[in-house]
Amino acid sequence: MGGGKGADYHLHGLAHGGPPHTVEKLWPYVEAARKAGLDEMGFAEHDRYLNGLEFGVFAELRRLAPLPVRQGIEIDFHPTRSDLRHIAALPWDYLIGSVHHIGNWAFDAPGEEARFDEWDPDELYLSYFDLVARAARTGFFQIIGHLDLIKIYGHRPTRPVVELAEPALRAIAEAGAAVEVNTAGLFKPVGEIYxxxxxxxxxxxxxxxxxxSSDAHSPEEVGRAREEGLALVRGVGYTHLATFKGRQLIPVPLDG
Ligand SMILES: [Zn+2]
Ligand SMILES: [Zn+2]
Structure with a gap:
């Protein structure tokens, strides 16, 4: 069944044009997923578009699509957010927890690169991974997005990154959340998978x-660099990918 390429769960269908979603607007992503040989696809819009997300549109898409379509959301985690419980109460298949801000600094946004120079690189990584740990500890997230996004512009810590990330990784493991191998990093200045x-x-x-996941912002990016992502996962020793339905984790064997 399916194309044997697993699930791409980090798709942004609202990147161009904004809300509302329509089946017509999302259909090119379905076509692209089918062409890419994916077994499943999942939309995970940024939560700032929450008001444009109509569950009925996704129900219609699920009815028409030749492969399972999941509905997730990508939450921009801030430790001060008080609306997570409210958002998590909606019928998502999965919630992706992502750190894009340190304080009020949107470090991955265009034009924000200069502020990296204000930081000691180890402190920067510690602050970032502390937020990742806090996101995991909320228990709301099934997937942690682009785990080391802080490397986006190529700034590296002096201490081993595994050491700096260890408390976050333990928090993720304790929360039972999955991490995402996100191939979009290959197309950022760092030129490396997250x-x-x-x-x-x-x-x-x-x-x-x-x-x-591809973190696609257009249909052309669906399943982008998937072979590289799968090769990394296999090379590390994984034999299964995580899939989610109604927040239940269903492990699916990796081919070959
Ligand atoms: Zn993100
Ligand atoms: Zn994203």
Missing amino acids: PSRDLLERCFALGIPVTV
Whole structure:
């Protein structure tokens, strides 16, 4: 059944044009997923578009699509957010917890790169991974998005990243959440999948499940660099990918 390429759960269908969703607007993503040989696909819009997400549109899409379509959401985690419980109460298949901000600094946003120079790199990584740990500890997230996004512009810590990330990785393992192998990093200045191999090896050792995602913002990006992502996951020793339905984790064997 399916194309044997697993599930791509990090798709942004609202990147162009904004809300509302329509089946017509999302259909090119379905076509692209089918062409890419995916077994499943899942939309995970940024939660700032929450008001544009109509569950009825996704129900219609599920009815028409030739492969399972899941509905997730990508939450921009801030430790001060008080609306997570409210958002989590909606019928998502999965919630992706992502750290894009340190304080009020949207570190991955265009034009924000200069502020990296204000930081000691180890402190920067510690602050970032502390937020990742706090996101995991909320218990709301089935998937932690782009685990080492902080490397986006190529700034590296002096201490081993696995050491700096260890409390976050333990929090993820304790929460039973999966990490995402996100191939979009290959197309950012860092030119590398999120997370790095050494971090993924530590995830594997801790028994953390894994997904492989493109973080597509257009249909052309669905399943992008998937073979590289799958090769990394296999190389580290994983034999299964995590899939989610109604927040239940269903492990699916990796081919070959
Ligand atoms: Zn993100
Ligand atoms: Zn995203």
